[in-house]
Amino acid sequence: MFAYYLDLAFRSLKRNRLLTVLMVLAIAIGIGASMTTLTVMHLLSGDPLPGRSAHIFFPQVDSTPASWYNPRHPLDMMDYRSAVDLWTAHRADRQAIVVQSPVKVSAPGADRPPLMLTLMATTSDFFPMFAVPFEYGSSWTPQDGANRNRVAVISSDLNDKLFGGKNSVGKTLRLKDSDVRIVGVLAPWRPTPLFYDVLGGFTGNGFDTSYYAKPEDVFMPLQSALEVNDGNFFQFTCWGNGPRVPGHLEDAPCLWTALWVELDSAAKVADYRAFIRNYAQQQKALGRFANTNTRMLDLMQRLDYEQVIPKNVRLQTWLALAFLAICLFNTVGLLLAKFLRRAGEIGVRRALGASRRSVFAQCLTEAGLIGFIGGAAGWLLTLVGLWLVRRQQTPYSDLVNMDVSMFVVTFLLAIAVSLLAGALPALRASRIAPALQLKTL
Amino acid sequence: MQIRPILAALRKHKLATFLIAMEIALACAVLVNAVFLIVNRLSAMDIVSGVDESSLGTIVVTGFGPKDANDLNARMLAGLRGIAGVESVHVVSSVPFGPQGGVNGITLDQEGKHFGAVVQTYQGEAGSPEALGLKLVAGHLPAADDYQPILDHDYMPLSSRVLVTQALAEKLWPGANPLGKEFWGAKYRFRVIGVVANLSVSQYTENGEHGAQWCVFVPVQAGGQLAGTYLIRAKPGDLERVMTEARAAVAKIAPDVVLDYANSQTIGHLRERFFRNDRAMAGLLVGVIVALLGVTAFGIVGLASFWVAQRRKQIGIRRALGATRADILRYFQTENFLIVTFGIVVGVVLAIGINIVLMKFFEVPRLPLWYLPVGVVVLWLLGQLAVLVPALRAAAVPPVVATRSV
Numbered sequence: 001m002f003a004y005y006l007d008l009a010f011r012s013l014k015r016n017r018l019l020t021v022l023m024v025l026a027i028a029i030g031i032g033a034s035m036t037t038l039t040v041m042h043l044l045s046g047d048p049l050p051g052r053s054a055h056i057f058f059p060q061v062d063s064t065p066a067s068w069y070n071p072r073h074p075l076d077m078m079d080y081r082s083a084v085d086l087w088t089a090h091r092a093d094r095q096a097i098v099v100q101s102p103v104k105v106s107a108p109g110a111d112r113p114p115l116m117l118t119l120m121a122t123t124s125d126f127f128p129m130f131a132v133p134f135e136y137g138s139s140w141t142p143q144d145g146a147n148r149n150r151v152a153v154i155s156s157d158l159n160d161k162l163f164g165g166k167n168s169v170g171k172t173l174r175l176k177d178s179d180v181r182i183v184g185v186l187a188p189w190r191p192t193p194l195f196y197d198v199l200g201g202f203t204g205n206g207f208d209t210s211y212y213a214k215p216e217d218v219f220m221p222l223q224s225a226l227e228v229n230d231g232n233f234f235q236f237t238c239w240g241n242g243p244r245v246p247g248h249l250e251d252a253p254c255l256w257t258a259l260w261v262e263l264d265s266a267a268k269v270a271d272y273r274a275f276i277r278n279y280a281q282q283q284k285a286l287g288r289f290a291n292t293n294t295r296m297l298d299l300m301q302r303l304d305y306e307q308v309i310p311k312n313v314r315l316q317t318w319l320a321l322a323f324l325a326i327c328l329f330n331t332v333g334l335l336l337a338k339f340l341r342r343a344g345e346i347g348v349r350r351a352l353g354a355s356r357r358s359v360f361a362q363c364l365t366e367a368g369l370i371g372f373i374g375g376a377a378g379w380l381l382t383l384v385g386l387w388l389v390r391r392q393q394t395p396y397s398d399l400v401n402m403d404v405s406m407f408v409v410t411f412l413l414a415i416a417v418s419l420l421a422g423a424l425p426a427l428r429a430s431r432i433a434p435a436l437q438l439k440t441l
Numbered sequence: 442m443q444i445r446p447i448l449a450a451l452r453k454h455k456l457a458t459f460l461i462a463m464e465i466a467l468a469c470a471v472l473v474n475a476v477f478l479i480v481n482r483l484s485a486m487d488i489v490s491g492v493d494e495s496s497l498g499t500i501v502v503t504g505f506g507p508k509d510a511n512d513l514n515a516r517m518l519a520g521l522r523g524i525a526g527v528e529s530v531h532v533v534s535s536v537p538f539g540p541q542g543g544v545n546g547i548t549l550d551q552e553g554k555h556f557g558a559v560v561q562t563y564q565g566e567a568g569s570p571e572a573l574g575l576k577l578v579a580g581h582l583p584a585a586d587d588y589q590p591i592l593d594h595d596y597m598p599l600s601s602r603v604l605v606t607q608a609l610a611e612k613l614w615p616g617a618n619p620l621g622k623e624f625w626g627a628k629y630r631f632r633v634i635g636v637v638a639n640l641s642v643s644q645y646t647e648n649g650e651h652g653a654q655w656c657v658f659v660p661v662q663a664g665g666q667l668a669g670t671y672l673i674r675a676k677p678g679d680l681e682r683v684m685t686e687a688r689a690a691v692a693k694i695a696p697d698v699v700l701d702y703a704n705s706q707t708i709g710h711l712r713e714r715f716f717r718n719d720r721a722m723a724g725l726l727v728g729v730i731v732a733l734l735g736v737t738a739f740g741i742v743g744l745a746s747f748w749v750a751q752r753r754k755q756i757g758i759r760r761a762l763g764a765t766r767a768d769i770l771r772y773f774q775t776e777n778f779l780i781v782t783f784g785i786v787v788g789v790v791l792a793i794g795i796n797i798v799l800m801k802f803f804e805v806p807r808l809p810l811w812y813l814p815v816g817v818v819v820l821w822l823l824g825q826l827a828v829l830v831p832a833l834r835a836a837a838v839p840p841v842v843a844t845r846s847v
Contacts, residue, residue: 018746022739029732067553104504104699113692116503116699176504231506241628245594246507246666312722315478315803319729322471326733329464330740336457337747392721428456 001358002365009366016338020370023334027374030327031414032381034320039382039406040389041317043399044212044309048191052131053299055093057261057269059086059276063283064255065239066290074293076199076306077236077255082283087123091275092261093268096126097222098196099257101232105218106174107162117158119175120216121225127153127184129262130196135159137169137184144183145221150228153184153219173218178228180220189215192399195299198306199236199258211308212396226250272296324417331370331421339363339429346429347437360430367422368415375414382410447776454748461744462784465820468737469788473816474795475726475733477808482723486716488653490537491606491639493574494708495677496528498684499536501701502669502691507593510668513695517671520694524686526679529572532663533672534564535643536573538711540670540704542643543596545626547657549613557613557624560655561642564597565672566663570604570637572674575658578607580620580635583660587634590662597666601659602634608654610636631657644715669698680707734823741827745773749835756835757842766836773832774825781824785817792816 013020047053061082062074083097103119106112126132127139136159140151152173159168172179193211220228231247235254243252263269276294283289297305339346346359382402389400402410451458500521505513514532521530535542543562549555565573567588575582582604589598610619610633619633640656661667675683684707691700704711749756756769792813799805 019743022743026736026739029736033729033732102503113696114504114699116701242596246596311803312718315799316722316725319471319475319726322467323729323733326464326467326471327736329460329467330736330743333457333460333464333740334743334747336460337744341747341751393717424456 001361005362005365006369008362009369012338012342012366013369019334019338023331023338023370024374024377026327026330026334027371027414027418028377028381030324030417031375031378031410032385034317034324035378035382035406035410035413036385036389037313037317037320038409039386039402040313040400041309042406043192044313044396046192047300048193048195048303049131049299053195055262055264056129056299057092057263057272057296058299058302059259059261059272060295061086061276061280061283061289062291062293063289064237064291068239074291074295075237075255076258078257078259079253079255080250080257081288082279083257083259086259086276086279089275089279092272093264094125094129094262096123096129096260097257098122098126098260099222099225099233100197100216101225101229101234103175103218103229103232105158108172108174108179112162114174115161117217119225119229120219121222121229122219123222125262126219126260129260130191132189133187135185135187136167137182140183140221145223148223148227149221150178150180150224151183151221152180153186154182155186155215155217156188157214158217159185175218175220175228176232180224180228190399191215192396193303193308195303196258196260198303198308210395211306212394212399214395269296328417328421331418332424335363335367335370335422336425336428339425340432342429343432343437346432347434350432350434351438356430359432360426363426363429364419364422367418367426370422371415371418372411374418375411378414379407379410444775444779447772447779451776451779457744458780458783461740462780462787464737464740465781465784465824466786466788466791468733469785469816469820470791470795471733472730472819473788473792473808473812474799475730476816477796477812478799478805479723479726481805482719482726486719488537488641488645489639490641490708490712491573491575491637491654492537492708493674494537494712496674496680497536497573498673498675498680498687498707499533499539499705499711500671500673500684500687500691501540501704502695502698503701504699505669505697507665507668509697510666511664513698514663514668516694517691520690521671521673521687524683524690526675526683527687528674528676529568529672530674531569531572531672532566532667533569533573533670534562534667535670536563536672536708536711537641537643538708538715539643540701545629547624547626547631549624551625551630553625553627558609558652558655560609560657562597562626562657562659563640564659564661564667566661566667569672570658570660572672573640575604575640576638577604578636578638579618580604580633582635588660588662591665591667593665595666597629597659598661599628600630601632601661603631603660604635604637604640604658605633606637606640606654606656608639608652609656612652612655631659734819737820738823738827741777741824742831745777745828745831746834749773749831752835753838753842756838757840757844760838760840761843769838770832770836773828773835777824777828777832778821781821785820788820789813789817 049056060074063079063082087095087097099121101119102116104114105117106114124139124142124145135156139153144151159165168182168185171182173182194213194215198211233247233249233256235249235256238252238254240253243249243254249256263272273296280289280292280294284292386400386402390397518530521527544559545562546559547557549557567585570582583602587602589601591597605619614622619636623632639654641653642656645653673687688705796808800807
C-alpha cells in the first residue's frame with residue numbers, strides 16, 4: 001500500500017510543479033538554516049571528556065579581602081598558596097594545578113625564528129586525569145616535579161613544526177633562557193571546549209570564543225616552569241599593592257592559578273567538599289582568609305556556569321528555529337491548499353470504498369515525500385552553511401563538520417517537520433464528505 | 442470596496458487564513474528584531490577611536506625581559522625610523538583595537554573607598570599623544586617633564602599628570618571641571634591636566650561596567666615595562682608599504698625577539714579584524730531576512746494561486762454580472778491586505794515579546810517603537826507584491842467561464 005501511496009504522491013507532486021517547488025524550497029531553507037546552527041551548537045556544547053567529565057571537579061576557595069564585594073565569590077582563580085596547600089594534601093584521586101603563561105620557544109640549532117607559545121605549568125596528574133594521549137614518550141614523574149627537573153611534554157603540532165613529526169623524546173628545547181629536555185610528545189588532542197582553561201568566562205559573558213582554541217604547545221612541571229619562565233606570569237586579579245616584582249606571583253596577593261581534581265565516587269566528592277570547607281575555615285581562623293566561601297562544580301556544571309557557548313551561536317540557533325517555524329506554517333498552508341484542491345479526487349476514492357484512514361495515510365505519504373526531498377536539498381544547504389561558518393575566523397572554525405549523527409538528524413528533522421505540517425491538512429482532507437464532492441463533479 | 446463579502450469568504454477558509462496570518466506574524470516578529478540586531482551591530486562598529494587611524498600602525502614584539510627593554514627600544518626606534526616614509530615612531534603600551542591594554546579599577550580617594558570606574562590606561566613616551574592625533578578639548582598635553590620613568594617592579598609612575606577622555610571625565614565628575622582633579626589606582630596617583638575628545642579602549646566588549654571611551658593616557662618614559670609596542674606614523678598612502686617593510690625589518694633589527702604578526706598591522710586592519718565577527722553576524726542576519734521574506738512571499742503566492750484556481754467559476758459569475766477586471770483585482774488585493782493586517786497585529790505583539798526575551802538573555806537594548814510601523818509597512822508591501830501575480834491571473838478570468846460547468 002505504501003508503494004501505491006508513494007506512486008500517487010509522485011504523480012500529485014508532478015501535477016502542480018510550482019506548488020511542489022515552493023514547498024520543497026521552504027522546507028530546504030528552514031532545514032538548512034536550523035541544521036547549520038544546530039551542528040555548530042552540537043559541536044560547541046559537547047562533553048570534552050566523554051565518560052570522565054562526571055568525575056572531574058573544580059574546587060574553589062576565596063582569599064580576596066573582606067572589602068571586595070562580589071556576589072559571585074569565590075572568583076575563578078586561586079592564589080598560589082591555597083592551590084599548593086590543597087594540592088599537597090593529596091585528598092583527591094588525582095589533582096593538578098594549572099597555570100598558563102606566554103613563553104619564547106626555540107629549538108637549539110634550528111635556524112627558524114623563535115616562537116611565542118603558551119606554556120602550561122602543571123603537575124603530572126594532568127595527563128592521566130584528562131586522558132591526554134601520548135604519541136611518543138610519556139609524562140614526567142612526580143619525582144621530576146618535586147626535583148624541579150627541566151623536562152617538558154610538547155604538543156603534536158609543535159613536534160611537527162620543530163622536529164618534522166619525528167620522535168623528539170630526549171631532544172632539547174629552549175624556553176626563554178633555559179634548556180629543557182623533551183620527555184613526551186602528545187598525539188593530536190583537541191578537547192572541545194578547552195575546559196581546563198575556561199577561567200573568568202563570566203567576564204567574557206558568552207562573548208568569548210577563545211575557549212574553543214587548541215591546547216597549549218608546551219607542558220612543564222609547575223615549579224620548573226615557574227623558574228624557567230619567571231617574570232612572565234600574569235595575574236587574574238590582585239589586591240593590596242599587587243606583586244612586588246611584575247610577573248613573579250608566588251608570594252603576591254594575587255589570583256592566578258587553578259586546581260582540578262578527580263574524585264571517583266560520591267563519597268569522595270562529599271569528603272572533598274568538607275575538606276575545602278575545613279580548609280577555608282582554618283585559613284580564616286589563621287587570619288589569611290576573610291571569607292569562608294567555597295564551591296566545587298563538576299566539569300559540565302562548570303562549563304554551564306561560565307556560559308562557554310558563545311551568545312552569537314545561541315542567538316543564531318533561536319533565530320534558525322524561529323525560521324523553521326515560519327517555514328512550517330508556510331508548508332501547512334500550502335499543503336492544505338493542495339489537498340483540498342483535490343477534494344473531487346478524494347471524494348471519488350472515498351466513494352469507491354477508501355477509508356478515512358487510508359486517505360489520511362495517502363496525504364501524509366505525500367507530505368513525507370516532500371519532507372524527504374526538502375531534507376536532501378536542506379542537507380546540501382547545510383553543507384553550504386557550514387562552509388560559510390568555516391570561513392568565519394573563529395577558534396573553532398577548523399572543527400566545524402557534519403558528522404554522521406547530524407546527517408541522520410537532518411533527514412529525521414525534515415521528515416518530522418513535513419509530517420507535522422502535513423497532519424492537519426491530511427486530517428482535513430480525510431474529513432471530506434464524498435457525496436458533496438460527487439455531486440459537484 | 443466592500444469588505445464584508447471578503448470577510449464572509451475568508452470565514453470559509455478559517456484555517457488557511459489563520460496559517461498565513463501566523464506565518465506573517467512570525468515573519469513580522471523575526472524581521473523587526475533581526476533588523477534591530479543588525480542596526481545594533483553596525484552602530485557598535487561606529488566606535489570612535491580618537492586616533493588618526495588612516496596614518497597609524499603598530500609593530501608589536503614579545504619574548505624579552507625588562508632588562509633588555511632599553512636596548513630593544515633603542516634598536517627598534519632607530520631601525521624603524523630608518524624605513525623610508527616613516528614620519529615618526531613612538532613606544533606606547535597599546536593602541537585602540539590592538540592587544541588588550543592595562544585595565545585598572547580606580548577610586549576617587551586615596552583610601553580606595555569611593556569607587557570611580559574600571560578604566561584602561563594607555564602609556565606613551567613623549568610625542569605619542571601628538572603622533573596618535575589625540576584632540577585636546579581642555580587643559581594641555583603633557584609637557585616634557587610630565588614624562589616620568591617607571592621604577593623597577595612598578596607598572597607606572599607613582600604619581601602622574603594624565604589626560605582623560607571627555608566621557609570618563611563626565612563619568613567621574615559629572616558637570617564639574619575635571620582639570621586638576623585626582624584619582625587613584627591602588628598605589629598609583631593620577632592628576633588630570635588635559636581632556637581629550639575621544640580615545641577608545643583597545644578591546645571593547647558590550648557587557649560589564651565599563652565604557653568604550655573610559656581611557657586615561659599616562660605620560661611615561663620608555664623602558665622597563667614600556668617596551669615592545671611601537672606606534673608608526675606615515676602618510677595614509679604610504680602606510681601599507683611602510684608596515685610591510687617594518688614587519689620584515691624586525692627580523693634584522695631584533696632577531697632575538699618574536700614579532701607578533703597578528704598585532705603588527707595598521708590600525709585600520711586591527712579595526713577591521715576587531716569587528717569581523719560582528720560583520721559576519723550582520724551578514725547572516727541579512728541572509729535570514731531575505732530568506733524569510735522570500736519564504737513568506739512564496740506562501741502567499743501559493744495560497745493565493747490556489748484560491749484563484751478554486752474560485753474561477755465564482756469570478757466568472759461576478760464578471761458576467763458586471764464586475765470589472767479592476768474589481769476582481771482589488772478583491773484579491775483587499776483580501777490579502779486583511780490577512781496581512783491580521784497577522785501584523787499578532788506579529789507586533791510577538792515582536793515586542795521577543796525583544797523582551799532578547800533583552801533578558803542576550804543584552805540587547807529595548808526595541809525603539811518606530812521599528813514596528815516600518816516592519817508593518819514592509820509586510821504590507823510584501824503581501825501586495827506577492828498577491829499581484831495571482832490577482833492579475835484572477836482578473837484575466839473571462840466572464841464566459843460562468844456559463845461552463847467545470
